[in-house]
Amino acid sequence: MQELDIERRCIEIIAKSKLLPAEAVTRDKTFDELGIDSLDKINISFEVEEIFSITIPDDALGSLRTVGDVVDGVVRLRQSTSIESAAPTR
Numbered sequence: 001m002q003e004l005d006i007e008r009r010c011i012e013i014i015a016k017s018k019l020l021p022a023e024a025v026t027r028d029k030t031f032d033e034l035g036i037d038s039l040d041k042i043n044i045s046f047e048v049e050e051i052f053s054i055t056i057p058d059d060a061l062g063s064l065r066t067v068g069d070v071v072d073g074v075v076r077l078r079q080s081t082s083i084e085s086a087a088p089t090r
Helices: 003-017 038-052 067-086
Strands: none
Touching: 003 038, 003 067, 038 067
16 A cells, blocks of 8 residues: 555545544644544544554554654554564564
8 A cells, every 4th residue: 555545544534533524634734733632543543553454552642743643653554564574484
């Protein structure tokens, strides 16, 4: 999955969670601007984890402030998962 596809999916998840049009959710929007509170953030993270088959570390969840943070985090986690699964087992 390409980064633009990841971004589109993250935007859809976030927009759906707050009943916003996807056009209102952009990479540079902060969670505060979108009215996303800590409970919303947890619910969004659960859906993101399920959709992308990743696990967001609890300590990373607190540092997410923008839509771009979510997208970048998903890209990094998917890359590390791909690298780990490609590593030979001993």
